[in-house]
Amino acid sequence: MNDPGKYLQRLQRLAQDQGFSVETIAAAEPVPILAFVRPDPGNNGTVYLSAGIHGDEPAGTLAILKLMEGKRLTDEIGWHICPILNPWGLARHQRVNADGLDLNRDYRSAAANETRQHINWLKKKNTRYTACLTLHEDCDAQGYYLYELNPDNLPSLVPSIFSAAGKICGVDRSEMLDGSPAKDGVIHLSTDLEARPEWTETAYLVAHHTQMAYTLEAPGSHSLETQVEAHTAAVEAAIHFLLKGD
Numbered sequence: 681m682n683d684p685g686k687y688l689q690r691l692q693r694l695a696q697d698q699g700f701s702v703e704t705i706a707a708a709e710p711v712p713i714l715a716f717v718r719p720d721p722g723n724n725g726t727v728y729l730s731a732g733i734h735g736d737e738p739a740g741t742l743a744i745l746k747l748m749e750g751k752r753l754t755d756e757i758g759w760h761i762c763p764i765l766n767p768w769g770l771a772r773h774q775r776v777n778a779d780g781l782d783l784n785r786d787y788r789s790a791a792a793n794e795t796r797q798h799i800n801w802l803k804k805k806n807t808r809y810t811a812c813l814t815l816h817e818d819c820d821a822q823g824y825y826l827y828e829l830n831p832d833n834l835p836s837l838v839p840s841i842f843s844a845a846g847k848i849c850g851v852d853r854s855e856m857l858d859g860s861p862a863k864d865g866v867i868h869l870s871t872d873l874e875a876r877p878e879w880t881e882t883a884y885l886v887a888h889h890t891q892m893a894y895t896l897e898a899p900g901s902h903s904l905e906t907q908v909e910a911h912t913a914a915v916e917a918a919i920h921f922l923l924k925g926d
């Protein structure tokens with residue numbers, strides 16, 4: 681992903697053809713941080729989908745393009761989509777932003793302009809999301825895995841996500857993932873958000889905008905193409921479950 685400008689041009693054209701409006705969250709280099717918004721047509725709720733907060737993890741950003749290209753983002757629900765939250769990092773394949781900050785640890789202190797503007801935009805949209813899906817890669821993972829924040833124990837999206845992504849790249853069922861204890865591919869960090877000194881994007885979303893947030897990790901041990909495939913399948917399966925319950 682060394683040309684985010686070209687990527688956004690293509691995504692924007694496809695998105696506008698499919699009834700999305702494009703909103704600028706923040707000016708940034710080399711491209712602005714954009715959101716693609718399509719309202720809920722009825723009462724099925726709105727899903728938040730984001731990627732590219734870690735610039736060295738392009739699979740999620742590419743998965744969003746693939747979903748858009750295939751017209752696979754159902755019009756039965758509303759969508760708020762942020763495909764590149766760290767444009768500087770994505771253009772340079774760097775995890776952090778230009779000031780060396782990991783934006784996905786910055787949602788409590790909001791030290792980075794990217795984070796502050798993103799939070800402002802979320803506040804302005806003032807939406808309760810049915811679910812939030814944030815797309816990542818883990819270069820050490822052998823299969824798909826995820827972090828789940830579901831403090832009210834709503835029906836979990838995990839079985840649907842793993843059944844879809846698992847067919848493509850397997851699920852990493854290691855006892856430790858990314859330095860945290862895991863069970864069957866799921867990491868449940870404490871939902872006591874006040875006790876956490878640093879907030880991820882999903883922690884902020886659960887604190888203010890949703891009851892269910894997922895950090896989906898595609899395995900870097902597989903090809904980029906396979907990771908993109910796994911993310912697209914996971915997103916589709918999650919939405920199918922939200923709409924149909926299976």
Ligand SMILES: [Zn+2]
Pocket residue numbers: 734737816817
């Ligand atoms: Zn990441």
